Amino acid sequence: MGIIQDIATIPLFRGLPDKHLEDLAMIVVDQVFQRGQVIFSEGDDGNGFFVAITGRVKIYKMSPDGKEQILHIFEPGEPFGEVPVFTGQQFPANAEAMKECRLYFFPRDSFVHLIKKNPSLALNMLAILSKRLRRFTMLVENLSLKEVPGRLAAYLLYLSDKGEGARDLELSITKGQLASLLGTIPETLSRILGKMSGQGLIETEGPKIKILDPRGLEDLAEWGHL
Amino acid sequence: MGIIQDIATIPLFRGLPDKHLEDLAMIVVDQVFQRGQVIFSEGDDGNGFFVAITGRVKIYKMSPDGKEQILHIFEPGEPFGEVPVFTGQQFPANAEAMKECRLYFFPRDSFVHLIKKNPSLALNMLAILSKRLRRFTMLVENLSLKEVPGRLAAYLLYLSDKGEGARDLELSITKGQLASLLGTIPETLSRILGKMSGQGLIETEGPKIKILDPRGLEDLAEWGHL
DNA sequence: CGTGGCCTTGATAAAGTTCAAGAGCCGTGG
DNA sequence: CCACGGCTCTTGAACTTTATCAAGGCCACG
Numbered sequence: 001m002g003i004i005q006d007i008a009t010i011p012l013f014r015g016l017p018d019k020h021l022e023d024l025a026m027i028v029v030d031q032v033f034q035r036g037q038v039i040f041s042e043g044d045d046g047n048g049f050f051v052a053i054t055g056r057v058k059i060y061k062m063s064p065d066g067k068e069q070i071l072h073i074f075e076p077g078e079p080f081g082e083v084p085v086f087t088g089q090q091f092p093a094n095a096e097a098m099k100e101c102r103l104y105f106f107p108r109d110s111f112v113h114l115i116k117k118n119p120s121l122a123l124n125m126l127a128i129l130s131k132r133l134r135r136f137t138m139l140v141e142n143l144s145l146k147e148v149p150g151r152l153a154a155y156l157l158y159l160s161d162k163g164e165g166a167r168d169l170e171l172s173i174t175k176g177q178l179a180s181l182l183g184t185i186p187e188t189l190s191r192i193l194g195k196m197s198g199q200g201l202i203e204t205e206g207p208k209i210k211i212l213d214p215r216g217l218e219d220l221a222e223w224g225h226l
Numbered sequence: 227m228g229i230i231q232d233i234a235t236i237p238l239f240r241g242l243p244d245k246h247l248e249d250l251a252m253i254v255v256d257q258v259f260q261r262g263q264v265i266f267s268e269g270d271d272g273n274g275f276f277v278a279i280t281g282r283v284k285i286y287k288m289s290p291d292g293k294e295q296i297l298h299i300f301e302p303g304e305p306f307g308e309v310p311v312f313t314g315q316q317f318p319a320n321a322e323a324m325k326e327c328r329l330y331f332f333p334r335d336s337f338v339h340l341i342k343k344n345p346s347l348a349l350n351m352l353a354i355l356s357k358r359l360r361r362f363t364m365l366v367e368n369l370s371l372k373e374v375p376g377r378l379a380a381y382l383l384y385l386s387d388k389g390e391g392a393r394d395l396e397l398s399i400t401k402g403q404l405a406s407l408l409g410t411i412p413e414t415l416s417r418i419l420g421k422m423s424g425q426g427l428i429e430t431e432g433p434k435i436k437i438l439d440p441r442g443l444e445d446l447a448e449w450g451h452l
Numbered sequence: 453c454g455t456g457g458c459c460t461t462g463a464t465a466a467a468g469t470t471c472a473a474g475a476g477c478c479g480t481g482g
Numbered sequence: 483c484c485a486c487g488g489c490t491c492t493t494g495a496a497c498t499t500t501a502t503c504a505a506g507g508c509c510a511c512g
Binding site: 004012061062063064065067071082083084085086087089092094112115116117119120122123125126129130131132133134136137138139141143144145147183184222223224 | 237259287288289290291293295297308309310311312313315318319337341343345346349350351352353355356357358359360362363365367369370372409410447448450452
């Protein structure tokens with residue numbers, strides 16, 4: 001019960017007529033994944049895509065020697081795994097539940113059929129993919145053009161912005177995961193957090209980080225040094 | 227003369243009825259850019275997108291201290307600059323003509339209008355954006371998980387595949403640009419090309435690169451060392 | 453023939469990774 | 483209630499990779 005309501009709250013489906021929401025409810029598959037469970041792996045055939053209803057999902061790549069790069073972390077309401085739906089190929093990366101997740105799975109054919117009949121659904125999906133391209137652009141910029149302190153500063157400011165400018169942040173992921181998100185390793189992240197504390201930019205206590213000098217962080221994010 | 231034919235050959239518009247091709251021809255703006263000319267800059271408002279008809283276009287990011295990361299190089303037939311069309315924001319990166327280019331510009335509103343009436347156009351665009359996401363995934367993987375020799379090996383194999391397995395490659399861009407594409411600098415690229423020659427993997431002569439040991443390159447691309 | 457662009461090479465320095473060890477934390481079970 | 487094992491995080495030292503700085507070579511074009 002409540003599937004239609006759940007679907008209606010997904011931004012991707014905003015503005016859809018009730019009739020189409022019902023159609024979606026007919027084709028959706030409700031799935032639950034446990035923390036640490038693999039949702040799909042790079043190279044698997046993708047016969048549809050997912051929307052997170054509860055929980056948190058990471059999309060990541062692995063190098064042969066075990067280093068992980070997180071590409072994205074999806075929260076409730078966000079769709080993922082759409083790429084093969086439209087290219088007809090395999091998933092380009094892996095997906096894993098970071099905690100217990102409830103996911104809605106939308107099979108490819110039914111969804112494409114629906115898109116053909118509903119331009120606003122197509123435009124919603126185009127907007128989502130475009131936003132994702134924008135994020136990837138930033139990720140590439142960070143990885144290639146900034147060094148780790150700059151990436152970390154940018155991430156902290158991003159968190160602060162998301163929390164309406166809050167100075168007191170609390171990491172919702174472990175520092176190890178944060179390292180993987182920033183394209184580095186826990187040791188390096190740890191050292192840089194220490195250095196930034198020493199310079200009076202931030203204050204850390206476990207998963208809590210207090211921003212002491214937002215301007216200093218901005219300079220760091222922009223220029224790569226203080 | 228010829229505009230409709232040009233438009234009809236663009237993969238994005240494949241399968242469109244003639245009537246819609248004519249509509250497109252009505253809204254398109256034909257533009258020419260000289261080598262080195264800026265097409266748009268990061269932060270500019272995007273009121274439409276481009277399709278390359280002739281020439282070559284690079285999409286890139288710059289760091290404050292001048293290092294460049296090429297995100298993409300577009301050849302004739304490929305659309306670019308679509309992100310702001312669907313998110314309503316600014317261009318996330320810069321675009322510059324690498325040689326004299328003829329571009330078709332499609333204004334946003336007319337195009338969105340057309341998409342609403344034509345699901346197959348929407349699906350074509352979704353496929354293109356999805357492919358681009360896939361490419362970005364590979365770029366991130368390369369930048370974060372591989373070191374420069376691995377990236378170079380992967381790029382050479384990609385060129386070889388594109389040329390139906392050809393062993394004799396010819397770079398269509400300068401080595402400096404290749405360095406920027408691989409997320410490094412010309413000096414480093416030069417050294418690594420030298421090292422790879424010394425190991426008998428390739429043979430270089432100016433812009434020509436001959437692949438001597440494809441298996442060796444695959445190992446390098448996969449594992450980061452021979 | 454000189455000038456500017458592009459590429460190469462060498463010496464040096466910086467940033468990040470690896471390896472190793474240890475500290476803090478927490479849930480489980482004796 | 484406390485001890486143990488596992489996990490995350492931190493710190494140190496050596497090492498690797500890459501960037502930086504500087505200089506010189508090659509080549510096309512005027």
